[in-house]
Amino acid sequence: MSSFPTDLRYTPDHEWLRAQGQSWRVGITQFAVDSLGDITLVDLPKEGDLVTKGQRFGTVESVKSVSDLYAPVSGRVVAVNPALKDSPELVNNEAYGKGWMIDIEPTEKAEIDELMTPDAYAAHVAAQ
């Protein structure tokens, strides 16, 4: 079974979040990357946009399919990974590092508590 970084929180939609000060960095997990295959385009919101938990905030086009990205928490987008525009393959190569997507400053603290722990996410993936 694959293992997942223990310093992150997760969503059932295969996104990861990493706390960094006031904001949370968001990306997609290795499991998501493996099932998508080579990623060719990543469409992200703009800095300053508001996102709502569970609503689409972007899309990922892989060679084979298009997938929506859903906001893991509500809040304001305070940073967008500029490198993904020209190098979407960073998501394939470094899902938890240079392949990050956006930083969100959450507006609803309770939504952070609802995110999955690494163990819960590992169990979720194992059940897929």
Added chain:
Amino acid sequence: MERRKTPLWDLHKQLGARLIDFGGWDMPVQYPAGTIKEHKTVRSSVGLFDVSHMGEVYLRGKGARAVVERLCTNNVAGAAPGKAVYTLLCRPNGGVVDDCIFYKRADDDFFVIVNASNTAKDLEWFRDQAHGECDVIDVSDETALIAVQGPKAVGLVDRLAGGTLAQLPSFTFAEATIAGVACVAGRTGYTGEDGFELACANADAPRLWTALLEAGQPDGILPIGLGARDTLRLESKLPLYGNDLDDDHTPLEAGLGWAVKLDGREFIGADPLRAQKREGLTRQLVGFKIAEDQRAIARHGYAVVDRSLGTGEQAVIGTVTSGGPGIIVGGSIGLAYVPTAKAAAGTQLTIDCRGKDVPATVVSGKFYKRS
């Protein structure tokens, strides 16, 4: 239901393939190199494809030639022995049952390779239309098929065949012993590259696959999954049954008129095709390109729209049948059925990509043509 496995399934696992359900088969969609690298490897060197899920059928017996003449839009029955001929099988209304390759062995012996997803349907069609005039022998379950494609493919196969195959012309076939395995080698493929498709007995397939992979190491050979098979065929504008071809479109609409030989022939579907040719087409399959800066891919099922015609459904003038990234040619590419008035090269189309109108340009010919 448990997925069906080809005789190479264990080897795919060992190679680290990601396997997916493809029409009931457990097939490699990609290996660890990934679709893009696999695609580029076939364009620059050589790749190995397991296509054993495809169906293989013999039409044999005294009446075989007449049955084949009735079934095929292309001139298969009259071809010289040793030819491998691409043809459509049509319904009486001109819609397409399948597209396939017929190997003419003799007037009483034809070997047919059909699409995996259509094998059962084609067998039934062959049997219905043969009326017992020839034998329809399904050998799909005991036959493996390995495609070797790319600029280095012919040299590789030829080395393992003792130098007997390099001279084989395009769209012909020969029986050959390759790495000690008895094969039927067709100088055919589905990538736009030169190469072979090798049919052999299931039991021999792992030995042949392994020998090809080993002998291809100096060329940088890679095993290629169905993901790259699709991007390669699209870049070369080769149609895929179920996407670009189906019961509701004729071969003429699909731009396959070159494989429809109407003169003096009476195959199934010939009359409606003749009428369509006389009266002109109302819709056509076209290739389109979307510029890189649009950052969009138009995929199967997306609508081609003309917003001047109205709102919602009123604006729909066509449908995208295949689409994906242009891995070698850049931007994104696809195929769509559009009204004939919109089919000329250079015509600007608008495609509704999930709620966003994206401009696309009709292009003629293949997106990628090998040098």
